[in-house]
Amino acid sequence: MKKIILIGANGTIGKSIAAELSKRHEIIGVGTHSGEYQADISDLSQVRALFEKTGKVDAVVVAAGAVHFAPLAEFSPEKYYLGIHSKLMGQVNVTLVAQEMLNDGGSITLTSGILTQEPIVGGSGASLANAGVEGFVRGAAIELKRGLRINVVSPNVLEESMDVYGDFFRGFEPVPARRVALAYSRSVEGAQTGQIYQVW
Numbered sequence: 001m002k003k004i005i006l007i008g009a010n011g012t013i014g015k016s017i018a019a020e021l022s023k024r025h026e027i028i029g030v031g032t033h034s035g036e037y038q039a040d041i042s043d044l045s046q047v048r049a050l051f052e053k054t055g056k057v058d059a060v061v062v063a064a065g066a067v068h069f070a071p072l073a074e075f076s077p078e079k080y081y082l083g084i085h086s087k088l089m090g091q092v093n094v095t096l097v098a099q100e101m102l103n104d105g106g107s108i109t110l111t112s113g114i115l116t117q118e119p120i121v122g123g124s125g126a127s128l129a130n131a132g133v134e135g136f137v138r139g140a141a142i143e144l145k146r147g148l149r150i151n152v153v154s155p156n157v158l159e160e161s162m163d164v165y166g167d168f169f170r171g172f173e174p175v176p177a178r179r180v181a182l183a184y185s186r187s188v189e190g191a192q193t194g195q196i197y198q199v200w
Contacts, residue, residue, distance in 0.1 A: 001025050003057045004188065005050075007041060007094065008064030010034045012160050013111070016177035017063055017184045024189075028054055032064070041065070041090035044097070051101040059188045060098045061109045062091050067126040069168060075124065083129035087111075091133055095140060095150065105147040109187040110137060112154045114200055120168050130154070134196055141194030149193035155180040156200045175199055 002025040008014040009029030018027050029035035030050060039050040041064060051057075065087025068079040091110045098108050112130035115123045137152045144150060157165055159174040183197040 002059055002188070004028065005030060005054055005057050005060040007031075007039070007060070007062045008111075011063055012158055012177050013063040013155065013180055016181035017061060020178070020181040020185050021061075021188065025059075028057070041094055042085045044093045047093045047097045051097050054101075056101060056103050057106065058103050059107045059109070060094060060102065061184055061188065062094050063111050063184075065090050065111065065129070067129050069122045069125065071122055072124055080125050080128060083125045084132070087126075087129040088132040088136075092136055095136075099144060099148060102146075102148055105149075107148070107188055107193075108150040109184055110150070110152045112152050112196070114154060114156045114172075114198075116154060118172075122168055137196070138194055144193070149187075149191075151187040151193060151195045151197060153180065153183045153187065154196055154198045154200075155183070 004025050005028045006018055007030045009018055010031050021027060030037045030039055032040055037050055037053060039046040041047055067083035067087050095108055110133055112133045115126045116130040116134055119127050134152055137150050141150050156175045157169040157172050159176045162174050180199045183199050
């Protein structure tokens with residue numbers, strides 16, 4: 001049984017990840033305002049405080065991070081910074097701390113998304129953040145010590161989220177959150193590193 005920190009545990013993907021992994025492992029749920037512990041991952045000091053409270057763990061999964069959606073003509077640097085600080089640097093912050101706090105052979109699983117490869121109108125902020133996350137994972141994977149692994153899951157739009165995001169994703173075939181959760185299981189319970197698990 002592994003001890004796993006799940007950041008974003010109360011989100012749509014997070015709940016499905018918890019349902020899948022809790023069958024075999026201990027899950028520590030973390031949210032910005034909910035969960036067993038609270039932390040804003042865009043703040044490195046809060047990430048450090050989180051791991052100080054949980055102690056050593058075997059895996060950390062991040063299914064959190066905000067991005068702004070708007071037409072390019074309406075974007076400003078500040079709106080891009082939301083995704084950069086939250087989804088990109090938030091996950092980088094978790095990795096920087098987790099490399100010190102994971103048990104030997106532990107794993108880190110981050111989240112990007114389909115907009116890295118399949119852009120949509122209004123989604124340039126998400127494409128930017130997602131691509132940054134994937135590039136970071138490839139780079140970090142070759143430098144982690146002590147047998148630590150890092151991967152990223154890149155999901156399509158979720159069936160459960162189509163009522164909110166459906167207008168952005170015309171023509172996309174959504175995937176159920178339970179199928180996306182299997183990719184996180186593959187990352188946590190498998191042996192690969194530096195991988196991008198696409199669930200499209």
